[in-house]
Amino acid sequence: MKKIFLSIAVLTMMSSCNDYLDIPVEGATDASNFFKTENDAMLGTNAIYSFLRSWENSAFPYQFVFGVPADDVVKGSNPGDASFINAYDQFTYTTSDEGIRGYWIGQWQAVNRCNQVLTKVPAIEMNAALKTRLLAEARMLRAYFYFNLVRIYGGVPILDSLKESYNNIPRSSVDEVYNFIISDLTSAAADLPQSYGAGDQGRVTKGAALGLLSKVYLYKKDWQKAYDTSNQVIAMGYSLDPDFNHLFRIAGEFGSESVFEVNCECSPQFGGSQYAEVQGVRNQFGWGFFTPSQALENAFEPGDIRKELTILRNGETTPEGDLIAMGDPNSVTTYNQKVYVPTSQNNNACGYGSRQNIRILRFAEILLINAEAANEMGNIATATLNLNKVRTRAQLAATTATNQAALRTAIWRERRVELAMEGDRFVDLVRTGQAATVLASYGFKAGKNELFPIPLDAINQSNGLFTQNPGY
Structure with missing residues (x-):
C-alpha cells in the first residue's frame, strides 16, 4: 500500500480572491490564522497536490479542453448522456460554456494555493532545508498550472503574490507567461531533490521540474534548450518500463519511467480520484x-x-x-x-479506479522531446536513436525515416500513439500547426480554435482589462 502524503488542508485557500474564486471549503480555517508553524507549511503545500487529483484538474473540465477536441477522443457513453460535451468535439462551445469556465476557475484556484505557500511560508520559523524544498515544490506546481493556462487560453495575468486578484490586472503576453513559467521551473529545479522516500511518493522532483521545462521549451520551439534540458533528465537514470501494460497498472506506479505522477491513492481525508471512474467501462467500472x-x-x-x-x-x-x-x-x-x-x-472504500495514479510526464515523452529537438537542429542520428527506443518497447521495427522532414512526421506520429489518451493530442496538433488540417472536418477554424475563449464572466469582472481571444 502506498503511503499517502496528502493531509487535510485546513485553509480557506480563496481568502485573497474575489467572489468569482471564493468557493468555500467545508470545515476550513481562514488562511489569516494559518501558516504559523512548520506543520502548517506542510499542510499548505499538500493542499496544492490535492488539487492535482481534483474534478477540475483531472476529470470532466480537463477532458473538455485537452481531450475531446482532439481527433483521438470522442465524448463516449451513449448519445444522449451529457450531449453538451459534443460542443467540444465540434468546436461550437461559447464564452458562456461551463466547462471552459470550470477549467479556468480551477487553474486559478490552484495558482492561488501555490501563492499562499510562496507568500506565507518564508516568514515561518522552521527547518530551513524543508522550507526551501516546500517553496520549490510550490514553484514547480505553479509552473505546471500556468503551462495549462497558457496552452488553453493564451496569455493570462501573471500573479506571483497574494496582493492582487487576477481580474484586476491585464493579460500578459504568451511570451511573458512562458518566461514566468521558465523562471519558476529553473528556480524549482535548483532546490528540489532527485528522489524522496516511500512516504513522500508523488512529490515533485528535480527531474519533474527539468522534464516539464524541456516540454515548455518544446512548445516555444527553443530547440537547443529543449534538447539540452531533456538531456539533463535522460542523464538522471530514468528508463522505459519494458512492459507497456505494467506501466499503467498499480504495480507500475512510481516506476523507472515516472517523471511527474500524481499520487491518487484512496484515503479517508480525500477519497480517491475520479480520473479513472469517468473514463471506466460504462455500467461495469465507471461512466x-x-x-x-x-x-x-x-x-x-x-x-x-x-x-x-x-x-x-x-x-x-x-x-x-x-x-x-x-x-x-x-x-x-x-x-x-x-x-x-x-x-x-x-479499493472499494472509494469510487472505482480511485487508486489509479495520473501520469503527467513519462520518460518516453522525454525521449521524444529530445528526438524532436535533435531533429529540428539537424541531429538526425540522435533523433533516430531516441525515437527507436520508444518504438522498440512497442515491438516495432526501427523507423524508416532518413531525412529531417520524414523524421519529423515519424516523431509526431510516435507521440500520438505513445501518449494516446493522455491529454497531449489536441495541444500537439496546435503547436505543430497541424490542427487546421487534421481537425477541419470537426469544425476547427484556423485563427480561432487554437485557443479557448476567456470565460464571459471573467471578461465582465475584469472591468475592461481583459481582451477576448480572436473569434469569440
Whole structure:
C-alpha cells in the first residue's frame, strides 16, 4: 500500500480572491490564522497536490479542453448522456460554456494555493532545508498550472503574490507567461531533490521540474534548450518500463519511467480520484466517457502492442483476468485501457479506479522531446536513436525515416500513439500547426480554435482589462 502524503488542508485557500474564486471549503480555517508553524507549511503545500487529483484538474473540465477536441477522443457513453460535451468535439462551445469556465476557475484556484505557500511560508520559523524544498515544490506546481493556462487560453495575468486578484490586472503576453513559467521551473529545479522516500511518493522532483521545462521549451520551439534540458533528465537514470501494460497498472506506479505522477491513492481525508471512474467501462467500472476514436485505432501500425493495451474493448478479457461486459448496444464499445484498474486491485472504500495514479510526464515523452529537438537542429542520428527506443518497447521495427522532414512526421506520429489518451493530442496538433488540417472536418477554424475563449464572466469582472481571444 502506498503511503499517502496528502493531509487535510485546513485553509480557506480563496481568502485573497474575489467572489468569482471564493468557493468555500467545508470545515476550513481562514488562511489569516494559518501558516504559523512548520506543520502548517506542510499542510499548505499538500493542499496544492490535492488539487492535482481534483474534478477540475483531472476529470470532466480537463477532458473538455485537452481531450475531446482532439481527433483521438470522442465524448463516449451513449448519445444522449451529457450531449453538451459534443460542443467540444465540434468546436461550437461559447464564452458562456461551463466547462471552459470550470477549467479556468480551477487553474486559478490552484495558482492561488501555490501563492499562499510562496507568500506565507518564508516568514515561518522552521527547518530551513524543508522550507526551501516546500517553496520549490510550490514553484514547480505553479509552473505546471500556468503551462495549462497558457496552452488553453493564451496569455493570462501573471500573479506571483497574494496582493492582487487576477481580474484586476491585464493579460500578459504568451511570451511573458512562458518566461514566468521558465523562471519558476529553473528556480524549482535548483532546490528540489532527485528522489524522496516511500512516504513522500508523488512529490515533485528535480527531474519533474527539468522534464516539464524541456516540454515548455518544446512548445516555444527553443530547440537547443529543449534538447539540452531533456538531456539533463535522460542523464538522471530514468528508463522505459519494458512492459507497456505494467506501466499503467498499480504495480507500475512510481516506476523507472515516472517523471511527474500524481499520487491518487484512496484515503479517508480525500477519497480517491475520479480520473479513472469517468473514463471506466460504462455500467461495469465507471461512466464510459472520453473514449478512443476510430481515428486513433487507425493511427497504430500493424504489430504495435500499444494498440490493444491502450484500447479496452467490450467482450475482451484483460491480462489481469477481468471480462469486459458487452454492455448497452447504444453505448460506446471501446474505452481507455490506461486508466483501467483490475477488480482485484480496486479499493472499494472509494469510487472505482480511485487508486489509479495520473501520469503527467513519462520518460518516453522525454525521449521524444529530445528526438524532436535533435531533429529540428539537424541531429538526425540522435533523433533516430531516441525515437527507436520508444518504438522498440512497442515491438516495432526501427523507423524508416532518413531525412529531417520524414523524421519529423515519424516523431509526431510516435507521440500520438505513445501518449494516446493522455491529454497531449489536441495541444500537439496546435503547436505543430497541424490542427487546421487534421481537425477541419470537426469544425476547427484556423485563427480561432487554437485557443479557448476567456470565460464571459471573467471578461465582465475584469472591468475592461481583459481582451477576448480572436473569434469569440
